[in-house]
Structure formats: C-alpha cells, structure tokens
Amino acid sequence: MYDVIVVGARCAGSPLAMLLARAGRRVLLVDRATFPSDTVSTHFIQQTGLALLRDWGVLAAAVGDATPIRYMTLSFKDIRISGFSDPIDGIDAVYAPRRTVLDAALVEAAQSAGAEVRQGYSVEELVFDDEGRVVGIRGRSAAGTVSEERARVVVGADGANSTIARLAGATTYNHVPASCFIYYSYFAGLPWSSFHHRTGHDEQQMGAWPTNDGLHLVAVMRKRPRFRAFRAADEANFQEVVDQVTPDLGDDLRQAERVAPLQPMLYPDNYYRQASGPGWALVGDAGYYKDPYTGNGIADAFRHAGMLSSALLSGLDTDDQVLDTALRAYGAHRDEETAETYNFTCTISELDLPSDIYDAFDASSRHERYRTEFFRLLAGATPGHEFFAPERLERMYREVGFQPTVGA
Template sequence: MYDVIVVGARCAGSPLAMLLARRGHKVLVVDRATFPSDTVSTHYIHQAGLSRLQDWGILDRLVATGVPPMRHLNFSYTDIFLEGFADPIDGIDATYSPRRTILDEILVDEARKSGAEVLEGFTVTEVIFSEGRAAGIRGRFGDGPEQEFRSQFVVGADGRNSTVAGLVGAEIYRSVPAACFVYYSYYSGLDWEFQHRTGNDPQQFGVWPTHDNQHLVAVMRRRERLREFRADIDGSFQEIFDQIDPVLGDDIRANGKREENFRAMSYPDNFYRRSAGPGWALVGDAGYHKDPFTGWGITDALKYSEVLAEKLHEGLSGARPIDEVVAEYTKIRDAESNGTFELTCSLAELSLTPYYDSVFRATSMDREYTTKFFGLISGGVPGEEFFAPANLAALYEKVDFPADRRFLTKS
C-alpha cells in the first residue's frame, strides 16, 4: 500500500515523487517509457524553474552535464527588437535548454535516490476506485499480465493526452484554440545566441543551444498553412529564416547541418482541466497545457509539482482532509498561471494585438524596461507589475511614445 502513486515520470511526476519521498512518504512512480528516452519539447527552462532545481539540489548536476548557459536573449516581433537578459533570480544568471534524454533521466534518478519506487515500461489501463475515491491503478509491463497497486492517492503527471485524466473523467473547463504548428530539429555548425524571432506572414523561428554542441532550431506557422509546409518541409523550413532574417538565413544554409529528423508539434488546444477530485489530482501538462511559444511547460511543471507536493504532504500527515487541501493546489495554480496562459495564447497567434504592440514597442526604447521584459519572461517580474497601467504610463512618458498609439489597458 502506497501513500501516493504517480503516473508519469518526467518533469512533473519525478519531482513530485522526489519531494514526497523526501518527506518520508511511500511513493510509486510508473511510466510507460524507459529512461533515458526522448520526448517532444522546447527544452527551455526559465530562471524560475532553475530556481526550483537549485533548491532541490539538482541544478549543479544538470549544469555538470555540459548544457551551455544562455545569458543574452534576442527577441523580435516584426520591427520590434528586444535584446538583453533578466536580473538574477535566486542568484541564477543564466538559462538552459537540456536535451530531455538527459534532464528526465536526472529527475527519475533523483526520485529513486530520494526513496521513491520507479517502474519503467509500465502502461496504466485503469484507475481503481473504492467508495467513490481513487485508490490505485492497474496496468502491465508490455504484453505481461495485469498488475494492481493500491494507494491513498493517485496523481496523473502523464502529459497533455493524460490517461489518468480520461480514466477519472477530468473535464476541460477553459480552452483556447491552438493557432500554430511547430517543426524542429537539432543543428550543428551554428554559433548563435538565443533567437526568438517573429516575422510577417505570420511566422516565427527560435534557436537556442543545447547539449552536444548543437542548437535546437524550430519554426512556427499558422495551422492553416500546414499542408503547404509539408509539401516541401526542407524548403519551407529554410524559407522562414530567409524571410524573417536573411543574414541568419544565409548562415544556417551555409554552416548549419541538421543532425536528426524533423519533429512535428501539432499541439491540442490550450486548456485547463479539472485537476483535483476524490483521491486524485493532475499536474503538469495533464492538468494545464499551453502553446510552446513561451517555453513555460517545463518550468510550470517543476513549479506546480512543488505546490502539489506541499498540499499532499499536509493531507497525508493528517493536518487537514487531503481532498480539501489538494483542491487548494488547483486554485493556486490557476491564479498564478493565468497571466502566463493569457500572454502565451495571445503571442502564439504570431501577430501582436494593438495593446501588446504598444507595450513592447515602448519597452524596446528603454533599457530598464527591457530588463523588466526579460524578467517577465524569466518568471522574476510579475505580470501585474510589468503591465501595471501606472508603470506603462510612466514608460510612455519617459520614451515620448505617441499618445495616439498608447493602449494602457488590454480592453
């Protein structure tokens, strides 16, 4: 009998299991994958996410794998250019984009070292209910016989297409249609800083360094252009660079060498699912999923797995009823993630609203506010502060932004 069974052992599940096991709870983690293994991902971890790894004693281990630091970021939205970096967060002055084969294996290993039991290659087929509450799981290794494990609580950390969410009937209560598709691969031969460039048409490319002296190179276009893109993937991929920044387009053509096959990301709609019920909860993309444009998936998985771990510990220790306290986790997550969700959904349209155009255009004219912009991106500056009407009014006055182009509120 386990205290908690966690289904899914990647960026949300393993940290949750690790944190609970460190508190003395008996935890089982299962995943249908075996590690190390890859998965579709932006790879990017913001400073706010790295801060969690640092607090857990994992960041140094990740850095020691040779993942390159990034300390200068380049953003553009058509003719608006923002370059720089955020102020340190908890002493962290860099960001990293590790390969998931490396990051996830570290997280799984840390869960094991902390005392959690981890079963790899195990596929869940059923969530067991007893007296109306989730009470365990059934599943199997490969084609083997079905096995059953019992627990006080079950958590689905199994991604946006969560099996657990389907088995417990967790409905989506907020949804925003996905706007774009993504293709990406890994290139050697590039000597580029982080690039996140959105151009007319609309379309976007992103490039950032990862392990093995390679860069993750990604492009985005609107979904309605997917068939056209697929007709000539190599040509369409190159075309986006040529149209947004011909200099970088020439460089990737001359010096870039694609090292792996292209990977396609055609995500489902952005959503929030009901993420707590009698004896169960959802964490990571299983409960809250958004477009990869802002790269917040890993960071949010780390952040809210910690929140859920605290609430589960409180309930398991008998301080308060466990379902009651876990319901608070969803309220915290929804409140704290709302700004990121809304910003991501808007920016992922690949065309700025008049409001965001005016804010980012004025921001690009002031070094101090540009640093705040990167603080917003990194998780160090709250959206309520960055977008506060009084702060924006002061910015517009400082940079002498035309009055007829100011939009002090989103409405």
C-alpha cells in the same frame, strides 16, 4: 499499499515523487517510457525553474553540458529587443537541456530519494472503491504482465493526453484552440552564441537556442491552416521561414549540418483540467497546458509539483475529507497563479500582438532598463499586471519619448 502512485516520470512526476519520498512517504513512480529517452519539447527552462532544480540539488545533472544562455534577442515584426534580465532567484543564465538529459536526472533524483521507480510500465485502468474513490491503478509491464497497485492517492503526471484525467473524468475548462504547428531539429556548426525567438510578419516564427553536445535547436512555427502545405516540402519550407523571419541568420543555417530528422507537431489546444477529485490529482501538462511560445511548461511543472507535494503532505495523515480539501486548494492555487500568464500566452501565440502590447514592447526596446524589465516579464519574474500597469507604461513612454498608438 503506497501513500502515492505517480503516473508519468518527467518534469512534473519525478520532482513530485522525489519531494514526497524525501519527506518519508512511500511512493511508486511509473512511466511507460524508459530513461533516458526523448519527448517532443524545445527544452528552454526559465530561471524560476532552474532555481527549483538548484534548490533540489539536481541543477548540474539536469542541464549536463548544455550551453548557458546570457543574451537573448526577441523580435515581433519590426520591434527587436536584445539583452537579458537581472539574476532571478540567484540564477544568472538560462539553459535548454535535452530531455534525454533533464528527465533522466529527475528520475534518478526520485529514485535516490527512495521512490520505487517502474519504467516501461503503462497504466491502463484506475481502481475505484464502492464509493467511487480512486484507490489504485492497473497497468502492464513491457513484458505484458498486468498488475494492480493500491495507494491513498493516484497522481496523473502523464502529459497532455493524460490517461488518468480521462479515467478519473476530469473536466476541462478555459479551453482555447491551438494556433500553430512547429517543426524543429538539431544542428551542428551554428556560430550563434545567444538565443533567438523571432516573430516575423506573415504570422510565422523561428526560435533557435543552444542545447547539449554543442548543438542548437532550431524551430519554426506557422499557423495551423498552413500545416498541410508546409508538410509537402518541409525542408525547403523550414529554411524559408528562417530566411523570411531572420534574413540575418538564414545563411548560417544553410551552412550548418542538421543531425536529426525534422520533428513536426500540431500544437495541442490550451486548457485547464480539474486538478483533483476523490483519491486523485493531476500535475504538469496533465492538468494545465498552454502554447510553448512563452516557454513556461517545464518551470510550471516543477513549481506545481512542489505545490501538490505540500498539499499531499498536509493531507495524507488526515481523513479523506481533509485530504480532498487540501487537493482542491492546490488546484485553486494553480489556477489563480497561472491565470495571467495563461491569458498572455494564448494572446501572444496568435502571432499578431494587440496594439497596446505591441506599443509596450516597442517602447521597452528603446532603453536598457526597460529591456531588462521586459526580460523579467518573459521569465515570469515580473507579473503582467505590474508590467502593463497604466502608470508604469505612462512613465516608460515619457522617459523613452515614445508616442503610443493606443492611449496609455
């Protein structure tokens, strides 16, 4: 009998298992994948997430030889903002490590902490007691052996298509349909030393940043109705988006060598799921997913793993009622602290900024101090309600001599 079974061993599951095991808990961590292995992602980790990796003692292993990023250029149609934030939580660079590197380091950290790790193991069923409380899992090893394991709590850290959420009957709320699709790949020989996240006219986007092995990840995004047409000539269309959104970078890409196939994905919808129920909880994308535009998925998964670990540690030695209350409080905290970013992400991922946000970004682009503050907003270090506070915007517009199109 385990204290906790964690299903899914990437950004959310491995840190949770590590933290519980470090606190002396008996933890089983399972994943149908084996590690190192890849998953669909563009890898960018915010400073707040990197600070957690540092605090956990796994930062160096988690980023490997990924190139540090200390200069970023973002554009929205005709606005272009270049610079970087001040250090956040003591972190003065961002990284975008391949998931083959990051996730393997996280699994290793969980194992070193004392969690029992079972790779190539797929969970197929939940085990319930007579009162409908989750008390375990049934799963299948890669060799086809079916086994049952019992625990006080089963945690689904099993991603957007969470089996645990489905089997537990977790409800979904604040659902917002996805806006875009993405194509991305890895390129050698690009001379770009910084990060680009550029949104052009005509509802399309490109992103490019360095990762491990001296390679760059390059991604393009368009609205979902254009997916079928894009797919019909994906290589030419990939180059076309880069040429149209960033004419200054298109030639570099033509000269570079693509070292992996183009990876397409229709983004999943944005949602929250009920974070817990009797004997179960969800963490990471299993419980909360939003468009990758603002690059918060990985850092959120780390932070929520920490929050869920605290809730579990406070409740595991108590009765079911107290434990369930602690898990509900974790869910309420998750929803409250992400609400602002969630709404902002769902808005900006439409690739057409409302005028008031466009004005605020336009004015920010005109002065170094405000550019730095803009990058703090993007990193999640400055909350939206502070950045967009009317009195702050008025002061900024006055100082940079900007006439907003919308009354500030």
